[in-house]
Amino acid sequence: MKKERHLQASLTALFSRHREIGLLLILIVLWGVVGLRNPLFLSGDKILFILKDTAPLFVLAAGMMCVLLVGSIDISITGIMALSAMIAAMVMRNSLVVTDTTVITDGVETVVRTKTGLPLMLIVLIAMGIGGLCGAANGAIIAYGKVLPVVTTLGMQYILYGFSHVVSSGQAVYKKDMTDAFVDFTRVDILGINAQTWIMLFCLLLMFLFATYFRAGRHMYAVGSNREAAEMRGINANRTILLAHIIMGVLAGLAGVLFGSHDTKITQDLKMGYEMYVIAACVIGGVSVTGGVGKITAVLLGALVIGVINNGLPMMRLTGDAEFWKKLIQGLLILIAVISNVVLRRMTVRRELKGRKI
Amino acid sequence: MKTLRRVFFRWEWLVIGLTVLVYLFFQAKLGDSYTVLKLLDQTRVYVVDIGFMAIGTMMVLILGDIDISVGSTAALSTTVMGVAYNAGEGVPFWAAIALALLTGILCGLVNGLLVVKFKELFPMIITLSTLTIYRGIAYIILKDGSAGGFPGWFSKTLGYGRVLGGVPVMLLCLLAVMPLFYVLLHHTVFGRRLFATGTNITTARYSGIRTDRIKVVVFTINGLLAAVGGVMLLSRTGSVKYNIANGYEMQAIAVAVLSGASTSGGKGSVVGVLLSLILLTCLKNGLMIAYNDSFILNLAIGVLLIGMVLFPNIYQALRQRRQVKQQQLLSLHS
Numbered sequence: 001m002k003k004e005r006h007l008q009a010s011l012t013a014l015f016s017r018h019r020e021i022g023l024l025l026i027l028i029v030l031w032g033v034v035g036l037r038n039p040l041f042l043s044g045d046k047i048l049f050i051l052k053d054t055a056p057l058f059v060l061a062a063g064m065m066c067v068l069l070v071g072s073i074d075i076s077i078t079g080i081m082a083l084s085a086m087i088a089a090m091v092m093r094n095s096l097v098v099t100d101t102t103v104i105t106d107g108v109e110t111v112v113r114t115k116t117g118l119p120l121m122l123i124v125l126i127a128m129g130i131g132g133l134c135g136a137a138n139g140a141i142i143a144y145g146k147v148l149p150v151v152t153t154l155g156m157q158y159i160l161y162g163f164s165h166v167v168s169s170g171q172a173v174y175k176k177d178m179t180d181a182f183v184d185f186t187r188v189d190i191l192g193i194n195a196q197t198w199i200m201l202f203c204l205l206l207m208f209l210f211a212t213y214f215r216a217g218r219h220m221y222a223v224g225s226n227r228e229a230a231e232m233r234g235i236n237a238n239r240t241i242l243l244a245h246i247i248m249g250v251l252a253g254l255a256g257v258l259f260g261s262h263d264t265k266i267t268q269d270l271k272m273g274y275e276m277y278v279i280a281a282c283v284i285g286g287v288s289v290t291g292g293v294g295k296i297t298a299v300l301l302g303a304l305v306i307g308v309i310n311n312g313l314p315m316m317r318l319t320g321d322a323e324f325w326k327k328l329i330q331g332l333l334i335l336i337a338v339i340s341n342v343v344l345r346r347m348t349v350r351r352e353l354k355g356r357k358i
Numbered sequence: 359m360k361t362l363r364r365v366f367f368r369w370e371w372l373v374i375g376l377t378v379l380v381y382l383f384f385q386a387k388l389g390d391s392y393t394v395l396k397l398l399d400q401t402r403v404y405v406v407d408i409g410f411m412a413i414g415t416m417m418v419l420i421l422g423d424i425d426i427s428v429g430s431t432a433a434l435s436t437t438v439m440g441v442a443y444n445a446g447e448g449v450p451f452w453a454a455i456a457l458a459l460l461t462g463i464l465c466g467l468v469n470g471l472l473v474v475k476f477k478e479l480f481p482m483i484i485t486l487s488t489l490t491i492y493r494g495i496a497y498i499i500l501k502d503g504s505a506g507g508f509p510g511w512f513s514k515t516l517g518y519g520r521v522l523g524g525v526p527v528m529l530l531c532l533l534a535v536m537p538l539f540y541v542l543l544h545h546t547v548f549g550r551r552l553f554a555t556g557t558n559i560t561t562a563r564y565s566g567i568r569t570d571r572i573k574v575v576v577f578t579i580n581g582l583l584a585a586v587g588g589v590m591l592l593s594r595t596g597s598v599k600y601n602i603a604n605g606y607e608m609q610a611i612a613v614a615v616l617s618g619a620s621t622s623g624g625k626g627s628v629v630g631v632l633l634s635l636i637l638l639t640c641l642k643n644g645l646m647i648a649y650n651d652s653f654i655l656n657l658a659i660g661v662l663l664i665g666m667v668l669f670p671n672i673y674q675a676l677r678q679r680r681q682v683k684q685q686q687l688l689s690l691h692s
Contacts, residue, residue, distance in 0.1 A: 073482075141664060141668060145668045145671055145672065146671045146675070147664065147667045147668050147671060148620060148621045148622060148667075150424065150482075150611075150621045151615050151620075151621060151663065151664070151667055152664060152667075154608060154611060154612065154615075154660075154663065155612075155659075155660040155661070155662075155663035155664035156660060156664065157608075157660065158612075158656040158657060158659050158660030158663070159656075159657055159660035159661060159664070160660075161653060161656055161657075162653045162654060162656050162657025162658075162660065163657065165651075165653035165654070165657075166653075166654075166657075170653075268653070273605075276486055276489070276490075279482075279483070279486065280483070280486060280487070283479075283480075283483045289479075289480035289482065289483060290480065324497050324498045324501050325494070325498055326494075327490060327493060327494030327497050327498075328490075328491055328494030328495055328497070328498060329494070330490055330494065331487050331488070331489070331490030331491035331492075331493075331494050332487075332491060332494075334486075334487045334490065335484075335487035335488070335491065338479060338483060338484075338487065339476060339479075342476050342478045342479060345478070
């Protein structure tokens, strides 16, 4: 009896300390349910595909975590993505050099068209830089202008889409205006794993180190959980908020390029409405919207939950009318994931309180 | 002096001043195609449906919460209306409208109950998922098709009708509703409790206000208003598809913020909503005639939104700095 209670106590302690375990369970259940219906979903290829597909979402969610940590929010990320990807695409289009070479193999002439231009790295850096500038604008208005985050980024969303429209003069950029390197870099496999997945893992590592071991990273938690206390301790709260928004902007720029390369199409309203998935991924990953709480590993799992939902639903072999249920199921699953998180936490808290009563 | 300042340095005056500026600017630029009468007519397109939603959104913002599911609520309720009426083969028309409003109330009630029951979750997250869910239900009902075939008078009288030499009937509906909400918010016990809850929820609860109930009621009213806005929109479009009123929640929030409401709660007024709707009509209509480009329009709205909130903040910060300096000077002299 005593042993059983002890086990229970240690289990709840484990759950409350590592929220990832609960999330992992949700993820496995989701994966299993889809896998039961369609065993293909459990194959290694599909798992790699989902990892690749989730990469841009995670990149955005990592930035969103920083912003949420300091108690702010950014709903202008799709605008940042659109503008930075569009400017990068414009630069790329202007630098494009198209060369046609005729290759004769077995007496058949084939024209091989190669498109070169500015190096890929530079284009990505331009996008990230523009994103950083947009993020800095957001952060400065929020931190120094004392305008509420929702209002600032809502207005910024309108402004950035407008700018990206002005920059592109209303036209989308397609594959013919992209350099080969740009089109290919999200399709390359390194060690059998897609480059996007590598970028995701790199982001994960970087963000983990930043949030855990770096002073600026720890400051984000401090400012988010209690701003006054943080300022008493000599932390410059405004600068921390600014930094979080700049990180968000840079990552949004990166994600914009990833989407652009993956879809081989950059439009002025790139991925409109995607911010909702990003916020959902963060919240499912246990990031508190009021600030101060959040873990990057849990955010990864949250992003994967969204990725599995999005990829799994088409694989459920829903036929006919059931096809139209997708949207509803998506919303319900997000709601259930979020609420079950809350219920789990309430249960652990109650258990802990009971334990204290002896 | 102080009272004078209190009268003149109010948000409303800022909005009115800006409206006059915008009006004069476009009047000079566009001339005859930009008159008060034409603006009145254009309110049908630009403000009425969003106006209803903005009143609800403003009430939710006063609470310090946020509701981003109003567009989806409007979509679901108009879908129910379209399917129930079924081009004259279903229920009578008044019943269809009643059903639409009922759906809106239900949607709002669900939002409110979820917000109250799961306080750990930010209302934004809850309404984010109900945003997907409500539109998802509309999608299931309508699939890729559309519903419509409403009686002719619905769009002729409500959607495109004019009375008194050019005032749209729709606008009159909005103007008729506004005084009700003005009284409700600013001259009833409920309104005072609403503001109290938004200003400081803990104090409000300790003063014996049932904050949970107020929240549920406000979210429900918001759902109802979203449905009304949807019906107004439907009277103009004539038929409903599942993606009707997409993104309206952001526009409603923009109007509510322009009206002086703050997302941190406790602030907002019905008069402000009316004024910001007038401002938006002048601005949107002028920009559309001059540039005919919805992206430029959005750009202007974004600048307006941030600028209007940023400007008073900067003004206040500067004044505070000056006061501190004066005090320092005084203390040096003494």
